[in-house]
Each structure stands twice: as structure tokens, then as C-alpha cells.
Amino acid sequence: MTGDGAGDQVSGGESQVSGAGDQVSGGESxxxxxxxxxxxxxxxxxxxxxxxxxxxxxxGDAPNTNVCPVCLGLPGSLPVLNAKxxxxxxxxxxxxxxxxxxxxxxxxxxxxxxMPKDYQVSQYDEPINVGGWLELPxxxxxxxxxxxxxxxxxxxxxxxxxxxxxxxxxxxxDYNRAGVPLVEIVSEPDIRSAAQARLYAAELRAILVATxxxxxxxxxxxxxxxxxxxxxxxxxxxxxxxxxxxxLNSLRSLTRAIDYEVRRQVGIIEKGxxxxxxxxxxxxAQGATVAMRSKEEAFDYRYFxxxxxxxxxxxxxxxxxxxxxxxxxxxxxxxxxxxxIGARGGTxxxxxxxxxxxxxxxxxxxxxxxxxxxxxxVDPGLALARAANEAAAGGDAARGLDPAGFTxxxxxxxxxxxxxxxxxxxxxxxLLHGGDPATIARAKxxxxxxxxxxxxxxxxxxxxxxxEWHRYLEGEEKLAQFFVGKVxxxxxGRADGKAVIAALDRLRS
Amino acid sequence: MSAGLDQPAERAGLTGSAALTSEVAAYxxxxxxxxxxxxxxxxxxxxxxxxxxxxxxVNALDTGDVEPTAHPLPLRNVLRKDEPRPSLERDAVxxxxxASEDGCFKVPRILxxxx
Ligand SMILES: [Zn+2]
Numbered sequence: 001m002t003g004d005g006a007g008d009q010v011s012g013g014e015s016q017v018s019g020a021g022d023q024v025s026g027g028e029s030x031x032x033x034x035x036x037x038x039x040x041x042x043x044x045x046x047x048x049x050x051x052x053x054x055x056x057x058x059x060g061d062a063p064n065t066n067v068c069p070v071c072l073g074l075p076g077s078l079p080v081l082n083a084k085x086x087x088x089x090x091x092x093x094x095x096x097x098x099x100x101x102x103x104x105x106x107x108x109x110x111x112x113x114x115m116p117k118d119y120q121v122s123q124y125d126e127p128i129n130v131g132g133w134l135e136l137p138x139x140x141x142x143x144x145x146x147x148x149x150x151x152x153x154x155x156x157x158x159x160x161x162x163x164x165x166x167x168x169x170x171x172x173x174d175y176n177r178a179g180v181p182l183v184e185i186v187s188e189p190d191i192r193s194a195a196q197a198r199l200y201a202a203e204l205r206a207i208l209v210a211t212x213x214x215x216x217x218x219x220x221x222x223x224x225x226x227x228x229x230x231x232x233x234x235x236x237x238x239x240x241x242x243x244x245x246x247x248l249n250s251l252r253s254l255t256r257a258i259d260y261e262v263r264r265q266v267g268i269i270e271k272g273x274x275x276x277x278x279x280x281x282x283x284x285a286q287g288a289t290v291a292m293r294s295k296e297e298a299f300d301y302r303y304f305x306x307x308x309x310x311x312x313x314x315x316x317x318x319x320x321x322x323x324x325x326x327x328x329x330x331x332x333x334x335x336x337x338x339x340x341i342g343a344r345g346g347t348x349x350x351x352x353x354x355x356x357x358x359x360x361x362x363x364x365x366x367x368x369x370x371x372x373x374x375x376x377x378v379d380p381g382l383a384l385a386r387a388a389n390e391a392a393a394g395g396d397a398a399r400g401l402d403p404a405g406f407t408x409x410x411x412x413x414x415x416x417x418x419x420x421x422x423x424x425x426x427x428x429x430x431l432l433h434g435g436d437p438a439t440i441a442r443a444k445x446x447x448x449x450x451x452x453x454x455x456x457x458x459x460x461x462x463x464x465x466x467x468e469w470h471r472y473l474e475g476e477e478k479l480a481q482f483f484v485g486k487v488x489x490x491x492x493g494r495a496d497g498k499a500v501i502a503a504l505d506r507l508r509s
Numbered sequence: 510m511s512a513g514l515d516q517p518a519e520r521a522g523l524t525g526s527a528a529l530t531s532e533v534a535a536y537x538x539x540x541x542x543x544x545x546x547x548x549x550x551x552x553x554x555x556x557x558x559x560x561x562x563x564x565x566x567v568n569a570l571d572t573g574d575v576e577p578t579a580h581p582l583p584l585r586n587v588l589r590k591d592e593p594r595p596s597l598e599r600d601a602v603x604x605x606x607x608a609s610e611d612g613c614f615k616v617p618r619i620l621x622x623x624x
């Protein structure tokens with residue numbers, strides 16, 4: 001739980017591969033062994049205020065500016081549950097096919113300065129959401145044990161020494177995050193590979209975003225994953241001893257950590273040893289899981305009912321209101337985009353690229369842009385590529401793009417009134433400041449290069465590189481890209497790649 | 510934070526028998542970060558034992574037909590709207606702390622465990 005504020009450097013690009021399988025090489029072969037994996041995902045809820053007080057739930061503010069007597073645990077203060085947090089927890093439970101049950105809150109007691117109260121309020125034996133399942137894009141299903149409400153902890157930074165706990169001389173604590181509402185989603189140990197774990201986490205993230213419960217930003221710690229990993233001989237029915245791997249704050253860390261941990265456990269068993277049950281921490285730099293030191297009684301949390309909070313029991317009316325307000329989930333939206341694209345005559349790219357792009361646009365909530373563009377006649381391949389790559393790179397701003405403007409831009413590009421490079425530049429400007437694509441293009445001085453002007457530049461470039469031109473004439477086709485690059489540089493992106501190749505062809509014949 | 514519901518207190522012998530050893534009292538004291546002398550441990554073990562024994566009388570009752578009580582108040586769903594309220598002034602908050610630095614609470618280095 002602590003150390004999760006460290007953050008990783010994975011940007012929006014991370015999500016672009018999420019739908020397309022894993023990045024673990026070599027097909028994850030563990031010989032005679034089979035991994036058994038369950039994931040615990042902590043999701044920060046997108047409320048305006050904290051779980052039990054009116055302090056803002058806001059990432060990135062100056063330290064300790066969003067604190068009050070309740071979240072600082074000052075004597076005499078009393079918590080009151082945030083209705084929106086309950087609603088979002090119910091949205092998550094409904095999307096994961098859980099039963100919504102009467103629930104209650106407990107205190108989990110421990111001594112660690114990330115909670116000023118010395119306890120964390122969490123749902124224990126009566127969670128709000130019980131049972132359920134999540135279907136992955138590959139058709140496999142992972143069971144959900146529970147999805148309960150709890151409060152987040154503060155953020156500790158270890159100062160002096162190495163920045164890690166051991167060797168630091170003191171710690172600095174920021175309680176802005178203490179009391180921020182979380183839902184912890186616990187899966188059944190149904191996952192059998194690092195790749196499947198990644199698919200699960202990516203699909204869950206897409207669902208959390210689609211329900212409006214989360215912004216899904218792993219790099220900001222909005223979604224954090226712990227993995228329970230064990231191995232057993234193939235065909236065995238009993239489970240092996242498991243280790244809990246913490247601090248997985250990107251999909252990449254998740255796959256790397258699981259792959260490492262499975263190999264480590266297999267290695268121990270193959271040498272005749274026994275895996276010790278312990279909590280391990282994933283060290284990004286080393287690419288290894290490392291045992292965390294813990295005292296035996298550190299796990300005696302002395303749970304007891306939180307006397308300051310009364311039971312929660314959403315009635316049937318509230319539950320159906322929540323269910324009715326849920327929009328279509330990612331799986332349904334992906335098939336809708338696929339069908340639309342299929343109906344418009346396929347895609348420009350290959351199937352895998354297109355599936356991955358569809359997954360990305362749905363995950364980021366950009367499928368509306370693609371639908372608008374394709375419905376008004378834009379080439380599906382172009383619409384998908386611009387949405388999944390250039391628009392997606394704009395982060396949050398992408399969701400604010402005007403579908404009509406996006407469509408108009410792609411039409412300019414398709415009509416060759418803008419080169420691909422120019423279109424991308426216009427899109428970047430639209431993401432930053434909004435505006436009409438044609439106006440932006442004019443302001444940037446973008447205009448079509450007429451054929452004569454382009455031919456002159458191509459001629460020049462060819463004259464400058466006689467060696468390459470000779471090889472191109474001899475049939476080395478890939479050199480076309482070399483010339484395209486030269487022309488792009490000479491024209492600062494004003495030329496159109498396809499037009500350049502056509503001009504080269506004309507010169508060659 | 511696993512959802513495991515095992516109760517270490519049971520393992521430590523805190524439930525059931527009313528007899529409470531000073532070993533268990535020492536365990537409870539350690540959990541609460543309270544340092545006690547041998548004499549105090551002995552005394553508190555007896556006192557805690559008496560409290561447990563008193564509470565254990567309830568176990569003798571047949572409660573088969575009684576609804577479990579989740580809270581003494583007959584209330585459910587006490588909720589507030591998701592509306593921000595002003596937080597405290599940081600300077601005032603940090604002034605109450607033994608030490609602070611860069612807008613943060615400054616605490617001694619954490620020796621034992623990383624949770
Ligand atoms: Zn507060």
C-alpha cells in the first residue's frame with residue numbers, strides 16, 4: 001500500500017497495446033508448472049470529496065491542503081459516508097455482475113504514519129458487492145470474489161538516505177490522499193498467465209472508466225494492482241503456497257512482476273525447496289520481486305466494527321436506478337465499432353492492429369469520435385488510426401474533442417487538402433486549444449502543394465542522392481521511404497507521402 | 510491488503526477461555542505499542558482476564574433466535590452529499606505536529622516494516 005505513490009513513467013501510449021495481448025516474450029512457458037494468479041485492484045473513485053469528509057478528492061494539490069479534523073483523525077470528529085462513493089461502488093458491482101448486499105464498516109488497526117488515525121476504515125466480512133465475473137476479450141472469464149469500499153491512506157516519502165525505507169533518516173507525510181474513497185476488487189484465483197493478468201487488468205480498467213467510477217490513470221495511482229501468485233504442477237488440483245506481489249502500478253510492471261515471480265517459485269520447487277508465504281515488492285529497476293520485511297504480528301489488524309458508522313443497505317429502488325444509468329460496457333462498445341467498420345468496408349490496417357486500436361479508443365472513451373467520422377463517410381482505417389494514436393496522445397483533452405471537428409479534419413486529410421503530417425499538427429492544436437480544423441490549417445499556413453511544386457522538390461532530392469536513386473531504380477523498393485523522408489524534411493511536412501511516391505514513380509518510368 | 514478473514518486473536522488465545530496469560534497480555538501490549546514491566550503485565554493480565562470472563566457470560570446465553578446487531582442505533586444509510594467543504598489551513602495543522610518540513614508532517618524513520 002505504501003510506496004505506491006512512486007508512480008511510473010508509462011504514458012498514454014501504454015494503453016494502446018492493452019487490448020492486443022501481452023508483451024511477455026517467449027509465450028510464457030514454465031515447463032511442467034502452471035501459474036495460479038488472483039488480482040486485487042484498488043480503484044480510487046472519482047468523487048468530488050473524500051469518503052467520510054468534505055475535503056476535496058484531488059490529485060496533485062500542494063501537500064496537506066485537503067485535510068480536516070475527520071481525515072486527520074482528530075478527537076471528537078465523526079465520519080459521514082459519501083453517497084456518491086456508494087453509488088460508484090454500486091456501479092462497479094453492477095458492471096461486474098455482483099450481488100449488492102447490506103454491508104458494514106470495520107476498523108483495520110495498524111501503526112504506520114500513512115494513516116493519522118492509526119486505523120483504516122474498510123468493509124470486512126460484509127462487503128457491498130459479492131460474487132460476479134468479468135469476461136475478457138479472448139472469451140475467458142475471471143470470477144470476482146468481492147468489491148468493497150474502503151478509504152485510501154496518505155502518502156509517505158522517505159527522505160534522506162536512499163529514498164527507500166531502509167536507510168532513510170525520516171519520512172514526510174502528506175494526508176491529502178488519506179480518506180479518498182477506494183473500491184478494492186478481488187478476483188478469484190482464475191488467472192493462469194501473466195498475459196491473462198494483463199488482459200484482466202486492462203479490461204477492468206476499461207470497465208472502471210466506462211462506469212464513471214475511475215479515471216483509470218495507473219501512472220497517477222488511481223488504479224493499483226497487487227497480485228497473488230502461486231504455482232503448481234500441471235494437472236494438480238490443490239493450490240501452491242502463494243506470495244503477494246505489491247506495488248504494480250502499470251500494466252507492464254504487472255506482466256513483468258508476475259513472469260518473474262512465477263519463474264522464481266518454479267526455480268525454488270525444482271531445486272526441491274518450498275516457497276515461503278510472504279509479501280513481496282516489485283522493484284522496477286531490477287525487474288525483480290523482493291521480499292518485504294515484516295513482523296509476525298504486523299498482520300494482526302484487530303478488525304472491529306466501526307462504531308461511528310451505521311450499516312449501509314441500498315434499497316431496490318436505488319439499485320435499479322444505478323443499473324439503469326449504466327451505459328454500454330467496453331465489450332459491447334468494441335463490437336459496435338467493429339461492426340460499423342466492417343459495414344463500411346473493412347480497415348486500412350491488419351486485423352490485429354485494428355483490434356488493438358478499437359480496444360484503445362473504447363478504453364479511452366473515444367469511440368464516439370470514430371463512430372461520428374465513419375458514419376459521415378471517413379475511411380474507417382484513418383478514423384481509427386487518428387483516434388487511437390494522435391487523439392489518444394492528447395490524454396483527457398481527447399474526450400473533449402468535438403466529433404464534428406474531428407470528422408471535418410479527417411475529411412480534409414482524406415481529400416489530400418492536408419498531408420498526414422499537417423493533419424496531425426492540426427489535431428494537436430485542436431487538442432490543446434480547440435477550434436475549427438480549416439481555420440487552424442490556414443493560420444498555420446498549411447496548403448496543398450501543387451503537383452508542379454512537389455515534382456520540383458522530388459527532382460532536387462533525387463539529384464542530391466544519386467546512389468540511393470540508382471539502387472531504387474535497381475528495384476530496392478524500401479528506398480521510397482528514404483525519399484519520402486527527404487521530401488518531408490525539405491517541405492516541412494507539407495507534402496503528402498502518397499503523392500511523393502506517385503511522383504517518384506513518374507520519374508522512374 | 511488481502512481479504513483474508515483469519516483472526517490472529519484466536520490463535521493468540523484471546524477468545525474462548527477467560528484465563529489470560531501474561532504472554533498474551535504482552536502480545537496485546539506489543540500490538541498497541543505499549544511498554545509494560547513484568548509486574549504490570551501480570552496485573553493487566555488479571556484485569557483483562559476478568560473483563561473477558563465478564564463478557565463470556567453472554568456466550569452462555571442461547572441467542573439462536575436473536576437477530577445479530579450491527580450497530581446499537583436503529584439507523585441505516587446515513588449519507589451526505591458529495592459536496593466539498595473548506596479544509597483546514599495547512600499552517601495551523603502543521604503547527605500542531607511535533608515536526609514538519611516542506612508542507613508535510615515529519616515523522617521518525619520507519620524501522621520495522623513496509624506495509
Ligand atoms: Zn477531511
